[in-house]
Amino acid sequence: MSETAIQLESVRKDFGDFTALSEVSFEISDNEFFTLLGPSGCGKTTLLRLIAGFLNTTGGTIRLFGEEIEALPPNKRPINTVFQNYALFPHMTVRDNIGFGLSMLGWSRSDVATRVDEMVSMVKLDQFAERRPSQLSGGQQQRVALARAMAPKPKVLLLDEPLSALDLKLRQEMRLELKRLQNETGITFIFVTHDQEEALSMSDRIAVMSAGKVQQIGSAVDIYEFPENRFVAGFIGETNLIEAEVIDASADALTCQLVNGAVLTARSLHEITKGQKGWVSIRPERMTLSKTKPKGNSLSGTLTGATYLGTDNQYAVGLTDDLSLNVRHQNRTSVGAAMTTGEPVHISIADNAARFLVD
């Protein structure tokens, strides 16, 4: 395990009597690509601004490589930011923008020039170096912002939804580009997004946030396959949530009775005792329809609808009148093709796919 770059300890931020962040604690290790993911208004930007120093914490501590940085103004923190709207200096050329931080650090003219050349070619802007920001496309401006923030070799780079202003194709290109730059430079990235695909595809670890609190931290797989609670399960991808009660708890499996009376086996991240009430979460693509009752974990109901989605087929299965599940099959499997709505069907649930969530 490498060194800890950023450590947050029960960080809290109030705006007047509104609490924007509370009990935020986590550690980010050096060279990590760490993502803050959450819906609009959950406090992602606020958290970045606390780390960058544009805001002061109301409580808790932030450490950078073990040292408290609360008292340092932004210009004394070896942390740089890529702003959401880029915030390029309109009166300076691309070169001057990229070199600004370096000259502020007191680098000599020739050192600045060398480093700027290096950055300009790293982000592939060689032909545009003498232009003003207003003469660049959105994607090019984005690269300038990136180069400008990376030029002073910060210990940590903060990126606030840097790709959100780009179109889909450019966004996908820039994802790879960002990943490459992070690998090449070894700078710790803290990346903010509300796009789950972006988060899943780029990050080493993801912190899922909601309403000013961190809900879960883990790798893409952890967060998708083993969600901590209903919010995480619902925010990342799609899921089916069914109210349930644990009627038997053994070491590695829980027997749950669903609201409709059906019984199935689920697992949980936590120690659960018999009688616990909660929800069972099952991803649509981890279930398969069949006409005959399958072995293992399964449910049965009536096919109430089928939707063609191109890559997938989606089916709605009614368990009772007011409880319905979504099931997805990839388009290449022909299972379900022969089924018609109104027919009774069985649902087979993949191993480990049913998760028991307490809240």
Added chain:
Amino acid sequence: MAANIGTGRAVSSTFAPLRIWLLLPGWLSIGFFLLIPVLLMLVYSFLTKEFRGGVIWEPTLAAYDQFFFDRGLFGDDPRRIEWKYISIFWRSIWQAGGATLLCLIIGFPTAFFIATRPDRTKVIWLLLVTVPYWVNLLIRTVSMKFLIRDNGPMNDFLQYIGLINEPLQLINTNIAVQIGLFYSYLPFMVLPIFAAVERYNFTLSEAASDLYADKWTILRRIVIPVVSPGIFAGCILVFVPSLGAFLAPDLLGGAKSFMIGSLIEEQFKGNIGNWPFGAASSMILLSLVLVALFFYARAQSQGERA
């Protein structure tokens, strides 16, 4: 800038057939109220003066000759450069420059302060800045004279708090004129700078501070260059009318601080005046202003192209 040009094009293509008619009132009023009077003055400046004011329709360069050359009392000495009027012009430029600088030093922070207030209070501050301008300029300048005279409230106050022992001799000095001009034209500095600062994106300051710049460097390297069009506009709006002002120099400066405005005013007042000479002085002033504006415009457009 670019955005404005863009909109202009869109409008012109949509309204192309109507364009001439839509612009006609504008052109007519500019022509009638601006160009014709200036042309009239241009013509007058080349005419012969009549002794009780007014002109005789006989073309001559006498007015310009009188401005630049001294030919002795009877006009038959060898020609020498006449420094009297040139030095009045020079003093005017200097005074107007001082007033502009004063306006800038006070106006920039004021504009910055107002632009960074919450929306609700902004309007109130702006209104406060313009409040003195609801009072006639003459009255304001006279009040300023009372305020800063040797035994006026300002000197009394400064003596009372012990900052000075002797009253400051401000009245009838160049400083008094500059203070008067500053007071007359401050809003012309504040308003354009306010507009520029209000458009300024403060994330730029954050970005600069993120890139290790301290507060003063941010002001010098980022804020001022970005709002500079507003600063230039303010400077021009203060400098140009200051150059031709006559109330403040007359009332506050006394005889030593005679300025272009007073010189020109005198030529058209009563029946001791000399209209062609007044017109010629105006034309020389106008040429100076145009040359200055030309260089300014060229510097601006080069800055934009670079």
